[in-house]
Amino acid sequence: MVLQPQLKILISHDEIAKAINRLAGEIMTDYQGKQPLLISVLKGSFMFTADLIRHLDLPLELDFVRLSSYGAARESSGKVRIIQGVKTPIKGRDVLVVEDIVDTGITVSFLLDYLNKKKPFSLKLCTLTDKLSRRKVPVPIHYRGFTIPDKFIVGYGLDFDEKFRNLPHVYTLED
Ligand code: IMP
Ligand code: MG
Numbered sequence: 001m002v003l004q005p006q007l008k009i010l011i012s013h014d015e016i017a018k019a020i021n022r023l024a025g026e027i028m029t030d031y032q033g034k035q036p037l038l039i040s041v042l043k044g045s046f047m048f049t050a051d052l053i054r055h056l057d058l059p060l061e062l063d064f065v066r067l068s069s070y071g072a073a074r075e076s077s078g079k080v081r082i083i084q085g086v087k088t089p090i091k092g093r094d095v096l097v098v099e100d101i102v103d104t105g106i107t108v109s110f111l112l113d114y115l116n117k118k119k120p121f122s123l124k125l126c127t128l129t130d131k132l133s134r135r136k137v138p139v140p141i142h143y144r145g146f147t148i149p150d151k152f153i154v155g156y157g158l159d160f161d162e163k164f165r166n167l168p169h170v171y172t173l174e175d
Contacts (some may be wrong), residue, residue, distance in 0.1 A: 005063065006173055006174045006175070007154070007155075007164070007167075007171040007172070007173060007174075008171055008172050008174060009169045009170070009171055010148065010151070010153060010169075010170050010171055010172045011129075011146055011148075011156075011169060011170040012169050013046055013156070013168045015068050015146075016048075016051075016128070016145070016156060016169075016170065017051070018144070019128070019145040019146060020048075020051050020052055020055055020169070021055060023052065023126060023143050023145060024052060024055035024056055026143055027058075027096070027126065027143060028054075028056060028057060028058060029054060030124075031058055031060075031094065031096075031173070032058075032144050034058070034094045035059045035060065035061065035094070036058060036059070036060050036061075036093075036094045036095070036096050037060070037061045037062075037063065037064055037088055037090065037093045037094065037095050037096070037120075038060055038061070038062045038063070038095075038096050038097075038098055039062075039063050039064070039086060039095060039096070039097050039098065039115070040062065040063070040065075040098045041064075041065055041066075041067060041097065041098065041099050041100070041107075041111065042064050042065065042066040042067075042084070042101075043066070043157070043159070043165070044100035044101065044158050044159065044165075045098050045099055045100040045128075045157060046159045047156050047157035047165075048098065048100055048128045048145075048157055049062070051100045052126070061088060063086050063087060063088045064084065064086075065082065065084060065085060065086055065111065065163060066082070066083040066084035067080055067081065067082060067083060067107055068080055068081035068082075068083060069110060069124035080106060080107050080110040080111075082114065083093065085104075085114075086115070087167065087170065089118075090115060090118040090119070090120045090121045091118060091120070092120070092121050093117070093120050093121060094120070094122045095115060095120040095121075095122065095123045095124070096119055096125070097111065097112065097115070097123070097124070097125045097126065098126050098127075099126070099127040099128070100127070100128050100129065100131075100156075100157050100158055101127065101128065101129045101130075101148075101153070101158065102125075102127045102130050102131065102132045102135075102139055102141060103124050103134050103135075104134055104135060104136040104137065105135050105136060105137040105138065105139040106124065106136060106137055108125065108127075108139055109137045109138075109139050112125065112139075112140075124140075124142040124143070125139065125140060125141050125142055125143070126141075126142065126143035126144075127141055127143070127144055127145065128145040128156075129145060129146050129147075129148045129153065129170070130144050130145075130146065130147045130148065131147075131148055131149075131150060132147050133149070133150045134150055151172040151173075152172065152173045153170050153171065153172055153173065154167065154170075154171055154173050155168070155169050155170050155175050156168065156169060156170050156173045157168065160173055
């Protein structure tokens with residue numbers, strides 16, 4: 001694949017695979033005997049979700065939500081909208097949200113509030129990456145792949161202006 005010079009590998013696909021193994025182990029231990037409902041946040045989490053659930057030997061169900069995104073900007077507007085809500089009933093379910101990245105935390109905390117109103121039995125969050133130094137709203141992260149520096153990342157599902165989602169590794173996008 002022809003790569004652009006401003007892309008530098010931050011997390012290789014190998015490291016991602018190892019993290020997914022570890023996270024899947026933690027999740028399987030915690031959800032033994034349960035039938036969790038995984039909610040994957042589109043679009044960025046699609047690749048992570050697909051790889052993660054292949055390692056989960058649980059009778060899980062999967063649904064998707066789509067939230068408003070940044071468009072072509074790298075900064076969140078701070079206003080979140082639900083573009084596609086959850087179709088599966090959530091009341092009484094063990095719900096696990098699967099995210100690609102938690103940055104300021106504004107998006108996912110909005111989502112967690114929205115889901116909590118539907119009265120799940122439990123509600124947890126799994127994220128591949130955590131840009132912890134940028135947090136503006138506290139977010140409870142139960143399963144975390146990587147804590148990453150304050151850099152814009154792309155690849156492995158994550159985009160900049162809808163580009164780079166198909167790349168196998170996670171890269172930083174340098175100016
Ligand atoms: P937050 O509301 O600031 O936590 O931003 C969450 C959303 O912003 C994520 O779900 C991503 O869609 C997007 N985002 C934040 N940081 C990055 C990044 O470094 N690369 C790509 N998308 C990002
Ligand atoms: Mg996301």
